Amino acid sequence: xxxxxxxxxxxxxxxxxxxxxxxxxxxxxxxxxxxxxxxxxxxxxxxxxxxxxxxxxxxxxxxxxxxxxxxxxxxxxxxxxxxxxxxxxxxxxxxxxxxxxxxxxxxxxxxxxxxxxxxxxxxxxxxxxxxxxxxxxxxxxxxxxxxxxxxxxxxxxxxxxxxxxxxxxxxxxxxxxxxxxxxxxxxxxxxxxxxxxxxxxxxxxxxxxxxxxxxxxxxxxxxxxxxxxxxxxxxxxxxxxxxxxxxxxxxxxxxxxxxxxxxxxxxxxxxxxxxxxxxxxxxxxxxxxxxxxxxxxxxxxxxxxxxxxxxxxxxxxxxxxxxxxxxxxxxxxxxxxxxxxxxxxxxxxxxxxxxxxxxxxxxxxxxxxx
Amino acid sequence: xxxxxxxxxxxxxxxxxxxxxxxxxxxxxxxxxxxxxxxxxxxxxxxxxxxxxxxxxxxxxxxxxxxxxxxxxxxxxxxxxxxxxxxxxxxxxxxxxxxxxxxxxxxxxxxxxxxxxxxxxxxxxxxxxxxxxxxxxxxxxxxxxxxxxxxxxxxxxxxxxxxxxxxxxxxxxxxxxxxxxxxxxxxxxxxxxxxxxxxxxxxxxxxxxxxxxxxxxxxxxxxxxxxxxxxxxxxxxxxxxxxxxxxxxxxxxxxxxxxxxxxxxxxxxxxxxxxxxxxxxxxxxxxxxxxxxxxxxxxxxxxxxxxxxxxxxxxxxxxxxxxxxxxxxxxxxxxxxxxxxxxxxxxxxxxxxxxxxxxxxxxxxxxxxxxxxxxxxxxxxxxxxxxxxxxx
Numbered sequence: 001x002x003x004x005x006x007x008x009x010x011x012x013x014x015x016x017x018x019x020x021x022x023x024x025x026x027x028x029x030x031x032x033x034x035x036x037x038x039x040x041x042x043x044x045x046x047x048x049x050x051x052x053x054x055x056x057x058x059x060x061x062x063x064x065x066x067x068x069x070x071x072x073x074x075x076x077x078x079x080x081x082x083x084x085x086x087x088x089x090x091x092x093x094x095x096x097x098x099x100x101x102x103x104x105x106x107x108x109x110x111x112x113x114x115x116x117x118x119x120x121x122x123x124x125x126x127x128x129x130x131x132x133x134x135x136x137x138x139x140x141x142x143x144x145x146x147x148x149x150x151x152x153x154x155x156x157x158x159x160x161x162x163x164x165x166x167x168x169x170x171x172x173x174x175x176x177x178x179x180x181x182x183x184x185x186x187x188x189x190x191x192x193x194x195x196x197x198x199x200x201x202x203x204x205x206x207x208x209x210x211x212x213x214x215x216x217x218x219x220x221x222x223x224x225x226x227x228x229x230x231x232x233x234x235x236x237x238x239x240x241x242x243x244x245x246x247x248x249x250x251x252x253x254x255x256x257x258x259x260x261x262x263x264x265x266x267x268x269x270x271x272x273x274x275x276x277x278x279x280x281x282x283x284x285x286x287x288x289x290x291x292x293x294x295x296x297x298x299x300x301x302x303x304x305x306x307x308x309x310x311x312x313x314x315x316x317x318x319x320x321x322x323x324x325x326x327x328x329x330x331x332x333x334x335x336x337x338x339x340x341x342x343x344x345x346x347x348x349x350x351x352x353x354x355x356x357x358x359x360x361x362x363x364x365x366x367x368x369x370x
Numbered sequence: 371x372x373x374x375x376x377x378x379x380x381x382x383x384x385x386x387x388x389x390x391x392x393x394x395x396x397x398x399x400x401x402x403x404x405x406x407x408x409x410x411x412x413x414x415x416x417x418x419x420x421x422x423x424x425x426x427x428x429x430x431x432x433x434x435x436x437x438x439x440x441x442x443x444x445x446x447x448x449x450x451x452x453x454x455x456x457x458x459x460x461x462x463x464x465x466x467x468x469x470x471x472x473x474x475x476x477x478x479x480x481x482x483x484x485x486x487x488x489x490x491x492x493x494x495x496x497x498x499x500x501x502x503x504x505x506x507x508x509x510x511x512x513x514x515x516x517x518x519x520x521x522x523x524x525x526x527x528x529x530x531x532x533x534x535x536x537x538x539x540x541x542x543x544x545x546x547x548x549x550x551x552x553x554x555x556x557x558x559x560x561x562x563x564x565x566x567x568x569x570x571x572x573x574x575x576x577x578x579x580x581x582x583x584x585x586x587x588x589x590x591x592x593x594x595x596x597x598x599x600x601x602x603x604x605x606x607x608x609x610x611x612x613x614x615x616x617x618x619x620x621x622x623x624x625x626x627x628x629x630x631x632x633x634x635x636x637x638x639x640x641x642x643x644x645x646x647x648x649x650x651x652x653x654x655x656x657x658x659x660x661x662x663x664x665x666x667x668x669x670x671x672x673x674x675x676x677x678x679x680x681x682x683x684x685x686x687x688x689x690x691x692x693x694x695x696x697x698x699x700x701x702x703x704x705x706x707x708x709x710x711x712x713x714x715x716x717x718x719x720x721x722x723x724x725x726x727x728x729x730x731x732x733x734x735x736x737x738x739x740x741x742x743x744x745x746x747x748x749x750x751x752x753x754x755x756x757x758x759x760x761x762x
Contacts, residue, residue, distance in 0.1 A: 015507075020620075040522040040523075040525045041525070042522050044512040044572075045570075045572055046514075046572055048498075048515050052513045060518060060522075071507070072507055072522075074512070098510050098511065099507075099511075
């Protein structure tokens with residue numbers, strides 16, 4: 001993503017207000033070819049900024065992009081001067097998009113690079129809490145995270161004496177610890193945090209509470225209360241129990257605390273009247289996630305929101321396809337963490353809502369009313 | 371477009387070179403340092419402050435003040451005023467503007483002054499807020515500051531032209547030898563090439579003795595017409611020629627030459643001298659590798675021959691190529707924008723024969739250059755001036 005002049009086609013970097021080739025003000029951000037050549041590198045050993053001072057030596061370089069501009073970039077350890085590099089924009093610990101140069105091709109254990117891991121939230125080697133092991137999404141998340149090299153997955157289960165589908169398989173996995181957690185219960189969240197709060201590097205909030213209906217076809221507020229209790233207040237309980245320790249552990253060794261993941265309905269962005277009250281509870285969670293992101297930022301902890309359309313689970317039984325497979329959500333969690341992203345849209349419905357919302361929000365509101 | 375002939379600096383002189391000795395840290399403000407420099411100018415020239423009718427100021431640390439605030443601050447009533455934020459190119463740029471002002475009689479006596487303070491945290495703050503491109507696209511990348519940016523340039527230059535650290539080190543070592551004769555230099559200990567090579571790395575290939583030490587200080591001079599100097603009985607150097615260039619060679623993927631290379635022919639032609647005629651040379655030495663680049667771009671040798679030039683010459687005060695005779699910024703210290711003035715002011719003292727312990731014998735013709743503003747990936751501003759003492 002670089003600025004490109006709409007008049008003469010030249011790419012420009014750093015971002016500016018007029019094209020350096022033709023002075024046209026029509027500079028729009030566009031996908032740019034990602035390849036370039038590393039012209040020169042240096043290793044900063046005594047940075048003036050405390051963040052980098054702590055992480056010195058830090059390697060940077062100047063990359064000549066095939067599409068024109070030269071870019072100062074963080075370097076992957078396998079980048080060599082004179083060799084081609086592949087550029088990407090990554091979110092650094094402060095939430096700023098920065099240029100990162102990696103070798104053009106794959107190299108062994110590429111994702112384990114120290115500087116790369118600083119920009120990502122790769123679950124490999126880390127300890128993860130999945131908050132709801134009763135749900136299919138939670139169980140799939142555990143499998144995907146284990147496959148991604150997670151050291152320990154803590155899986156929250158409310159009232160663990162009550163059996164649930166998939167329990168045996170969940171308990172059989174190596175490196176998976178089932179823990180008691182009812183996110184909607186403040187004391188339960190606090191008790192678990194007292195136990196493992198200092199060991200949670202990534203928290204995946206898989207709390208799920210889906211009920212149909214909006215306003216007029218329901219009587220009273222009891223279902224709405226449950227939706228708020230589970231999703232919204234559950235989120236608050238988890239944040240208050242686990243957030244402070246995670247924020248403090250953002251620089252705790254090499255496998256520090258790095259990310260908080262929320263799985264949200266894409267209808268948090270635009271109300272779907274068929275699940276109208278549920279949509280509203282998700283919108284509340286979305287708003288809260290922005291607050292959490294701001295509060296975790298000083299510790300360098302990322303908040304990733306994963307938006308999904310209706311999932312292929314029992315509460316969306318009556319909804320026609322396409323639906324999102326829980327496994328697809330689990331894989332998106334891993335790939336989002338590996339990329340250090342703040343937002344992901346999983347499945348065709350979520351992607352469509354994103355595009356239609358950007359194109360015409362009023363039309364989307366009208367069309368969701370079906 | 372046809373390039374027109376520039377008007378010569380007929381009868382324009384520079385007088386009263388002033389240095390306010392540097393200190394590593396100062397609790398005073400930039401205005402304090404500039405005030406001392408103005409006071410010293412007036413004292414040295416034997417004029418009244420009210421005789422100054424033009425003012426040209428450069429500083430990084432004046433806060434929200436610019437030249438206009440300083441007029442009231444120091445009780446100056448001027449009819450020509452400029453504030454030049456060109457970092458290491460500020461002295462040459464200021465001199466050029468002042469020279470034209472007195473030539474056109476918009477002013478009679480212009481005080482050119484640069485001063486900066488250095489509080490414990492000022493350097494880091496300057497770094498963090500240097501320029502918009504720097505904030506966006508350089509500082510977040512390791513916050514190595516100018517050291518990291520110049521490390522990239524140095525590495526590329528050294529590899530391209532087969533330059534070794536020993537070659538670059540000769541410049542720093544010679545300047546330290548010069549500095550030992552300058553009582554105002556902050557660096558007081560001798561430096562050997564072995565020590566230079568053994569210094570700790572800062573941002574490879576930049577090591578400790580490639581870096582200037584930020585400090586507080588001020589430098590200044592007066593620009594006027596010859597008859598004004600004569601009427602005041604002031605010894606003065608004649609300005610023979612200048613050049614200035616910004617954002618040169620933008621298509622070079624990395625900086626291997628500065629803007630001097632675009633205008634060097636004109637620099638010597640206007641002065642009517644050859645590089646060989648110069649008795650003393652003061653380059654802008656934020657890093658010795660940049661000095662080596664200037665030896666090439668200012669015509670002392672060809673591009674790529676800087677290392678050979680350094681090996682073949684003795685750069686000390688008594689050597690065959692006296693260079694940065696005060697010790698330069700590398701050994702005297704870099705007092706912010708005053709660093710731009712340091713070479714020019716020392717060069718003026720040399721051709722006026724008032725350099726004292728660092729005096730090059732029979733120095734009559736001098737050159738000083740400037741370089742500044744690493745806005746993003748390269749130094750954007752460059753300039754140079756040639757001046758002659760009264761005996762030439």
